[in-house]
Amino acid sequence: xxxxxxxxxxxxxxxxxxxxxxxxxxxxxxxxxxxxxxxxxxxxxxxxxxxxxxxxxxxxxxxxxxxxxxxxxxxxxxxxxxxxxxxxxxxxxxxxxxxxxxxxxxxxxxxxxxxxxxxxxxxxxxxxxxxxxxxxxxxxxxxxxxxxxxxxxxxxxxxxxxxxxxxxxxxxxxxxxxxxxxxxxxxxxxxxxxxxxxxxxxxxxxxxxxxxxxxxxxxxxxxxxxx
Amino acid sequence: xxxxxxxxxxxxxxxxxxxxxxxxxxxxxxxxxxxxxxxxxxxxxxxxxxxxxxxxxxxxxxxxxxxxxxxxxxxxxxxxxxxxxxxxxxxxxxxxxxxxxxxxxxxxxxxxxxxxxxxxxxxxxxxxxxxxxxxxxxxxxxxxxxxxxxxxxxxxxxxxxxxxxxxxxxxxxxxxxxxxxxxxxxxxxxxxxxxxxxxxxxxxxxxxxxxxxxxxxxxxxxxxxxx
DNA sequence: CTCCTTACATACCGATCGGTATGTGATATG
DNA sequence: CATATCACATACCGATCGGTATGTAAGGAG
Numbered sequence: 233x234x235x236x237x238x239x240x241x242x243x244x245x246x247x248x249x250x251x252x253x254x255x256x257x258x259x260x261x262x263x264x265x266x267x268x269x270x271x272x273x274x275x276x277x278x279x280x281x282x283x284x285x286x287x288x289x290x291x292x293x294x295x296x297x298x299x300x301x302x303x304x305x306x307x308x309x310x311x312x313x314x315x316x317x318x319x320x321x322x323x324x325x326x327x328x329x330x331x332x333x334x335x336x337x338x339x340x341x342x343x344x345x346x347x348x349x350x351x352x353x354x355x356x357x358x359x360x361x362x363x364x365x366x367x368x369x370x371x372x373x374x375x376x377x378x379x380x381x382x383x384x385x386x387x388x389x390x391x392x393x394x395x396x397x398x399x400x401x402x403x404x405x406x407x408x409x410x411x412x413x414x415x416x417x418x419x420x421x422x423x424x425x426x427x428x429x430x431x432x433x434x435x436x437x438x439x440x441x442x443x444x445x446x447x448x449x450x451x452x453x454x455x456x457x458x459x
Numbered sequence: 460x461x462x463x464x465x466x467x468x469x470x471x472x473x474x475x476x477x478x479x480x481x482x483x484x485x486x487x488x489x490x491x492x493x494x495x496x497x498x499x500x501x502x503x504x505x506x507x508x509x510x511x512x513x514x515x516x517x518x519x520x521x522x523x524x525x526x527x528x529x530x531x532x533x534x535x536x537x538x539x540x541x542x543x544x545x546x547x548x549x550x551x552x553x554x555x556x557x558x559x560x561x562x563x564x565x566x567x568x569x570x571x572x573x574x575x576x577x578x579x580x581x582x583x584x585x586x587x588x589x590x591x592x593x594x595x596x597x598x599x600x601x602x603x604x605x606x607x608x609x610x611x612x613x614x615x616x617x618x619x620x621x622x623x624x625x626x627x628x629x630x631x632x633x634x635x636x637x638x639x640x641x642x643x644x645x646x647x648x649x650x651x652x653x654x655x656x657x658x659x660x661x662x663x664x665x666x667x668x669x670x671x672x673x674x675x676x677x678x679x680x681x682x683x684x685x686x
Numbered sequence: 687c688t689c690c691t692t693a694c695a696t697a698c699c700g701a702t703c704g705g706t707a708t709g710t711g712a713t714a715t716g
Numbered sequence: 717c718a719t720a721t722c723a724c725a726t727a728c729c730g731a732t733c734g735g736t737a738t739g740t741a742a743g744g745a746g
Contacts, residue, residue: 253693253742264693278597282510285733297735298695307734359597366656370505370586409681415674422653423646429593430645447642454636455682480712480723491723512703524705525725534704 265303265313268293273314273356281311281363308377311364312384318354318361319387323394325350330394336402337453343395344452347424348445355433361388362428395420399456408456420452492530492540495520500541500583508538508590535604538587539611545581545588546614552577557621563629564680570622571679574651575672582660588615589655622647626683635683647679 256264271293275284286297286307293300304310329342351358365388367373368381396417402408427448436444483491498520502511513524513534520527531537556569578585592615594600595608623644629635654675663671 253740255692255743261693280507280509280594280597282507286735287733296695299693301735302692302694305735367507369656369659370507411677412670412674415671416678418653418657419650419675419678422650422656424649425653425656426645426649429596429649429652432596443639444642447639448646450638451643451646451682454684454686455678457681457686459681459684459686480710482713482722488723513705514703523725526723528705529722529724532705 261303264299268295268300268303268310269313269317270356272310273317273360276311276314276363277356277359281360281367306376308374308380311360312380314357314360315364315381315384316387318357319384319391321350321354321357322347322361322391323387326391326394330398335407336398336405337407337457340395340398340402340456341449341453343398344420344424344449345445348427348448351424351428352431352433352441355428355431358428362425364388365425392417392421402456407458409458411456416456419455423448423452488530491526495522495527495530495537496540496544497583499537500544500587503538503541503590504583504586508587508594533603535601535607538591539607541584541587542591542608542611543614545584546611546618548577548581548584549574549588549618550614553618553621557625562634563625563632564634564684567622567625567629567683568676568680570625571647571651571676572672575654575675578651578655579658579660579668582655582658585655589652591615592652619644619648629683634685636685638683643683646682650675650679 268289272284272289275289275292278284279288286300289300289310290297300310304313325346326343329339329346332339332342334342364381364384368378368385371378373381396413399408399411399413399416399420403410403413431444495516499511499516502516502519505511506515511534513527516527516537517524527537531540552573553570556566556573559566559569561569591608591611595605595612598605600608623640626635626638626640626643626647630637630640658671
């Protein structure tokens with residue numbers, strides 16, 4: 233179709249340096265939103281949610297406040313989008329492993345390993361997500377923000393529950409020693425979450441990363457292994 | 460001396476509900492500073508450093524901005540005082556145990572247990588201190604703030620080094636299995652630091668607290684124990 | 687071509703921020 | 717008594733915040 237051809241050209245044009253104004257394709261709009269969320273994630277990582285201004289994100293994005301508010305209603309909703317994306321990544325990575333037919337210890341090992349890789353690969357998102365959890369748990373939010381955060385925390389709990397289930401599976405099957413699964417789970421997540429604080433993606437080299445990952449996996453597996 | 464007697468009376472008056480104005484005793488000044496730092500710690504815990512305004516602290520303290528700025532030059536210095544106090548508590552608790560003649564595993568167990576108790580006991584300070592570490596590591600600070608934070612991080616490292624030394628002692632003595640002490644240390648601290656995020660002092664009852672503490676200690680000890 | 691919508695950019699708003707300048711009442715000093 | 721100082725309280729400042737109102741250029745529809 234002629235329309236399709238024209239659309240194809242418009243799409244390519246919109247994906248180049250300067251996107252065209254006026255009516256855009258859904259894909260181009262999606263791309264614009266994606267870029268904003270990416271810039272927001274990086275800004276939130278650097279400054280924290282509270283200390284990040286919309287202007288900071290504009291600077292990162294090399295765009296204006298008008299553009300951001302054209303796509304997102306508020307700073308909170310932008311943070312929501314970042315956190316949402318992080319949970320998509322997390323759940324998308326963990327669910328297949330959790331549902332695989334492997335043994336509990338194999339699954340736990342694969343999950344922690346993959347989770348650490350995902351954190352490194354999507355570092356700004358994961359940093360922002362951790363901040364979201366902190367904000368929610370410490371309860372320092374406006375009612376509007378809290379409403380938005382609540383939805384995210386539901387998915388977060390789903391994510392955390394995956395680890396807990398595997399721990400409990402391992403205890404039932406006798407692979408793991410007897411532990412308080414709730415405490416073990418929170419401690420495990422503490423190790424992973426704190427990783428987003430001290431790890432510096434731009435410093436560490438690839439081989440060091442593998443060492444770090446295997447070291448943390450080792451730490452966690454040992455904490456639930458039988459003596 | 461007559462002077463001493465008068466001073467004694469003034470001190471008592473200053474420690475009551477409404478402190479007297481005009482010239483105050485050093486002890487009373489110290490008490491005023493202590494109350495400000497306490498209020499600041501609670502505010503920083505609730506809202507985070509960036510999102511906490513001096514007015515928030517005033518509200519918590521039921522005082523005015525004038526009073527706070529009479530005792531502290533800036534918000535950063537106030538945060539510094541909170542973090543400093545937290546490190547006093549931490550080092551004051553850990554050093555004696557670390558230097559005791561006990562075995563590495565006894566020391567590690569005692570240190571984590573005591574650290575968790577200290578976190579619960581001085582919760583606002585510990586939450587603020589964790590935020591300080593995050594702020595520093597993520598590097599989102601003004602040059603002035605960074606200068607102040609740097610001094611704190613030195614003490615923080617001293618604190619963290621205590622755990623690391625014990626881990627290495629345990630490996631040398633054969634009490635612990637062979638691990639990457641740096642990774643194990645950071646993971647251990649992750650468990651402790653994340654505890655300040657998910658633990659809610661006002662909810663948990665005393666007996667539950669003991670269960671939580673022993674659960675976390677168990678998790679950590681197992682992670683370094685020999686199979 | 688005109689007209690409308692989209693996708694921004696620009697200019698601006700009230701609120702709030704950290705910080706300061708100044709006023710005020712109590713007390714120590716001489 | 718006068719005077720100085722301390723310990724605040726009050727009033728205020730420029731800067732910056734999240735958010736909005738409006739202008740404008742680029743398409744698509746007819």
